[in-house]
Amino acid sequence: MVALVIATRLHALRNATARMSEKDLFLIAELPGFTPQIGRLVSMLNYVRSTTLSAVAGLGVGELDYLHDAQSNSIGTLLLHIAAAEAGYQAATFYGRGLDEEEKQAWGAALDLGERARREIRGHELDYYVNRLEHVRGKTLAELGRRTDEWLDDWTSSGSGQKVNNYFKWFHVFGHEINHRGQIRWLRVRAAGPPS
Amino acid sequence: MVALVIATRLHALRNATARMSEKDLFLIAELPGFTPQIGRLVSMLNYVRSTTLSAVAGLGVGELDYLHDAQSNSIGTLLLHIAAAEAGYQAATFYGRGLDEEEKQAWGAALDLGERARREIRGHELDYYVNRLEHVRGKTLAELGRRTDEWLDDWTSSGSGQKVNNYFKWFHVFGHEINHRGQIRWLRVRAAGPPS
Numbered sequence: 001m002v003a004l005v006i007a008t009r010l011h012a013l014r015n016a017t018a019r020m021s022e023k024d025l026f027l028i029a030e031l032p033g034f035t036p037q038i039g040r041l042v043s044m045l046n047y048v049r050s051t052t053l054s055a056v057a058g059l060g061v062g063e064l065d066y067l068h069d070a071q072s073n074s075i076g077t078l079l080l081h082i083a084a085a086e087a088g089y090q091a092a093t094f095y096g097r098g099l100d101e102e103e104k105q106a107w108g109a110a111l112d113l114g115e116r117a118r119r120e121i122r123g124h125e126l127d128y129y130v131n132r133l134e135h136v137r138g139k140t141l142a143e144l145g146r147r148t149d150e151w152l153d154d155w156t157s158s159g160s161g162q163k164v165n166n167y168f169k170w171f172h173v174f175g176h177e178i179n180h181r182g183q184i185r186w187l188r189v190r191a192a193g194p195p196s
Numbered sequence: 197m198v199a200l201v202i203a204t205r206l207h208a209l210r211n212a213t214a215r216m217s218e219k220d221l222f223l224i225a226e227l228p229g230f231t232p233q234i235g236r237l238v239s240m241l242n243y244v245r246s247t248t249l250s251a252v253a254g255l256g257v258g259e260l261d262y263l264h265d266a267q268s269n270s271i272g273t274l275l276l277h278i279a280a281a282e283a284g285y286q287a288a289t290f291y292g293r294g295l296d297e298e299e300k301q302a303w304g305a306a307l308d309l310g311e312r313a314r315r316e317i318r319g320h321e322l323d324y325y326v327n328r329l330e331h332v333r334g335k336t337l338a339e340l341g342r343r344t345d346e347w348l349d350d351w352t353s354s355g356s357g358q359k360v361n362n363y364f365k366w367f368h369v370f371g372h373e374i375n376h377r378g379q380i381r382w383l384r385v386r387a388a389g390p391p392s
Contacts (some may be wrong), residue, residue, distance in 0.1 A: 028363035029349065037236075044367055071385060153225065167224035171240055175247075175374050182378030189267060 025050060037149040041170055042141065048174040049137065052082065052181045055188065056126060064129070065122045066191035073113050075187050077121045078180045079129040080110035083136045089173050090136070093166050094143045096156075144170075221246060233345040237366055238337065244370040245333065248278065248377045251384065252322060260325070261318045262387035269309050271383050273317045274376045275325035276306035279332045285369050286332070289362050290339045292352075340366075 024031075025047055031039035056064075056075060064076035073081070084107040091099050099107070109117035155165040220227075221243055227235035252260075252271060260272035269277070280303040287295050295303070305313035351361040 024359070026354070026358050026360040026364045027351065028361060028367050040233075040236075040363070043364075047364075047367075048371065069386075155223065158222070162222050163220070164222040165224060167236070168222045168239075168243075171224050171243075175244065178371050178374040179378035179381070182375035183382050185375070186379050186382065190265075 033145050035147070035149045037152050037167070038144050038147060041152070041167065042144060045137075045140070045170070045174050048177050048181070049133070052079075052133075052177055052184070053130065055181050055184045056129070059126055059188070059191075061123060061125060063188070063191040064124065064126060066187065067118060068187060068190055072187070073117060073183075074121065075184050075191065076124055076129055077110065077113060077117045078184055078187075080107075080121055080132060081113055081117075082177045082180055083107075083129075083132045084110040085176050086136045086140060086173050089169050090140060090143065093169050229341050231343070231345045233348050233363070234340050234343060237348070237363065238340060241333075241336070241366070241370050244373050244377070245329070248275075248329075248373055248380070249326065251377050251380045252325070255322055255384070255387075257319060257321060259384065259387040260320065260322060262383065263314060264383060264386055268383070269313060269379075270317065271380050271387065272320055272325055273306065273309060273313045274380055274383075276303075276317055276328060277309055277313075278373045278376055279303075279325075279328045280306040281372050282332045282336060282369050285365050286336060286339065289365050 024043075028040050028043045028047075030036045031042050034042050056079065059075065064079075065074050067074055087103065087107060088099055088111070091097050091103065099111075104111065109120045152167040152170075153165055155163040158164055220239075224236050224239045224243075226232045227238050230238050252275065255271065260275075261270050263270055283299065283303060284295055284307070287293050287299065295307075300307065305316045348363040348366075349361055351359040354360055
């Protein structure tokens with residue numbers, strides 16, 4: 001099983017960003033430029049991103065816009081939603097606020113998915129989505145590089161009194177990405193149509 | 197966004213296992229009974245499991261067996277596949293081997309999914325799947341509780357010469373679970389049929 005995962009990921013890396021080190025992609029470990037715990041977190045963020053890019057590699061506009069049924073989100077919309085969620089957690093954890101009006105406008109329908117997203121998020125090439133993802137990720141890595149392991153333990157209180165620490169919030173960012181990547185993989189098979 | 201996540205998870209916890217502490221579910225942090233790094237890893241494993249159980253709470257046999265199309269896996273099969281993958285990584289990381297013949301037989305079609313799984317994995321109540329998941333997880337936690345942070349850094353070499361450490365392998369276990377949980381959520385909406 002491990003061997004299969006690795007073969008798939010090596011393939012993915014040919015299309016992945018230069019920010020990730022191919023050599024160490026299967027190590028959750030310290031990383032240069034980050035404190036020890038943040039390095040492990042960034043290892044996970046990097047690996048997950050490589051799998052997302054792999055899951056969409058080579059898709060055309062028709063496949064990115066494909067709607068499986070009336071409730072479905074397109075693959076393109078899911079990619080933009082992944083980026084928008086990360087931007088939301090940047091605001092929450094780096095600046096202690098929600099998205100401001102300008103940011104909400106910039107992300108638009110990608111924040112909430114649904115009917116408006118089905119109508120508005122269409123017609124873009126893959127590069128458009130990958131660029132949005134990479135722009136947000138660049139900021140995430142720059143900000144994480146300025147923080148310490150102690151910051152990961154900082155917590156805020158949820159409305160119901162639960163402690164939520166920064167490590168959880170960033171764990172949630174990549175978990176959210178994997179969740180939608182699972183849907184993207186499922187949709188990709190159907191978007192391609194039946195084998196000819 | 198954080199508030200929404202928390203509300204959803206608190207709901208989930210009412211159905212989740214007693215092994216998780218409701219108080220600390222949103223902290224990725226040290227945990228009693230585990231070394232510091234392993235505690236963080238177990239925090240992630242626990243949280244992901246709570247979301248999986250939440251995603252299937254209340255499903256009946258018909259929904260667990262639902263096949264969306266000829267290529268789909270049922271929700272029940274995906275649950276068993278999550279447990280089987282975890283058992284595979286137990287063998288790999290705790291005992292340095294693949295699944296043996298007896299284990300392969302016990303997991304059967306859940307390992308590979310596909311046509312055989314569609315035929316064979318059917319007719320079980322939710323409890324059946326949850327019990328399989330919990331049985332495997334109990335062993336995972338017991339074994340992780342006997343290991344140290346240094347063990348997480350131990351690596352094996354993939355066929356192509358990549359280093360893969362134990363932290364990566366267990367990160368992959370919960371990432372694999374989230375991936376299929378994303379598909380389970382998607383399928384659950386369709387398995388319930390159109391709103392009446």
